[in-house]
Amino acid sequence: MQNVIAIAKSAKGPFLDEVMLDYEDRHRRRIVLRSRGGHQFLLDLEEVPDLREGDGIILGSGRIVLVRALPEELMEIHAQDAAHLARIAWHIGNRHLAAEVGANYLRIRADHVIAAMIEGLGGHVACAESAVQSGGRRLWRRQGDEPSRPWASP
DSSP, rough: OOOEEEETTOOOOOOSSSEEEOOTTOOEEEEEEEOTTEEEEEEEEEEEEOOOOEEEEEEEEEEEEEEEEOOOOEEEEEEEHHHHHHHHHHHHHHTTOOEEEEOOOOEEOOOOHHHHHHHHOEEEEEEEEOOOEEEEEESOOOOOOOHHHTTTTO
């Protein structure tokens, strides 16, 4: 089994293979992965990565495995206005849930208990299927923002 030596953001091919990962597996420090073509390798990093669609996992051989974000059941949340959406976002953040923040929506992983809470707050919940695009350890971000960890030491 090969070990992973690095992560390449927005990797360029050629690629050995691709690996389909859900949100949780794209944010794990240590895990044995198997690519679609059957290649098995060990991801064992010092820190939890923020793997995204299109990133590359560089193996000890120097070859690259392309990361694909696996679609998951999500809830898309809408509100009456930006202030109302911000209040709902606060409640989601208070529960430490990863969220994708858009201009007029929030997307989180499907959870019937959280859906009831959002509807109780006056929000609208619709089911969707997509890859979760939230940042790794930073829960709240807009699409296109670069990861930021102000608490991390340089």
